[in-house]
Amino acid sequence: MSESERRQHIKRLLEGDRVWCAYALADLDPAEAERCIWLTNKEGVVLIYKGFDPAVLFAHGEPDMLHLLFDQVPSDNYLYTLKESSRKMLDPNLEPVFEARMWRMFLDRDKFPSLSITGVERLGPDDLSAIQQLYGRYSDQPDAFQERQLAMGPFFGIRENGEIISIAGVHIVSPWASVAAIGNVFTRPDRRGQGLATQTSAAVVEAVLEDGIDTIVLNVAMDNEPAIRCYENLGFTTHCDYYEGSGYFNLAQLS
DSSP states (O other): OHHHHHHHHHHHHTTTTTTTHHHHHHHHGGGGGGGGEEEETTTTTEEEETSSSSEEEHHHHHHEHHHHHHSSOOOOEEEEEEOOOHHHHGGEEEEEEEEEEEEEEEGGGGGOOOOOOOOEEEEEEEHHHHHHHHHHTTTOOOOOOTTHHHHHOOOOEEEETTTTEEEEEEEEEEEETEEEEEEEEEOOOOGTSSHHHHHHHHHHHHHHHTOOOOEEEEEEEEOOHHHHHHHHTTTTEEEEEEEEEEEEOOOOGGG
């Protein structure tokens, strides 16, 4: 199989569930090639994404096929995004440091409301310092923010006395794959419960829709009920549950 045929095979597998595989589809973009290690067989695909430290481990496909692929993953520390079947498969070889149960949600664009968005401004690379200052003060800050995301897609914020008090943005935007993931959503604790996250998130969704992106997803912790309500009010629907965590995998000895 040529490299072009291999990429087409991977794309076919990922396209089978665009919502679950949204991040991986974006990572299949040739521009991300140097950050990705792809393992694949007839009905399974495993991605080791090196754009974070530690790398992110993602899997999609038939369990029997994934078991064979996991045997090829080097033992190391990883962030991981895994459905329950894959997570249980790795359990004997996993030493988790952190783990959370998550929902993957997707936008039903027919349910996206017409909102009067006020007091929200678009943010960019010049706002990096102010964004880092906001995130850096609190232990529940977003854990996947990267500077390059500011240039990748829309970020919107609300300021008070010159300081950003609420923000929403993206994890990924890929015109190549026509997918986007809303993320880096945060409101200063003393301003929560006032609908600010709804305003900033709605502005991001609106901008992404205007760019013609087909599939828009987000991740939210199962126990974060205020955030889930916010996203549901914006037209997002639960697609699947999964495990998000970090830890050491001794995959070479998987049996």
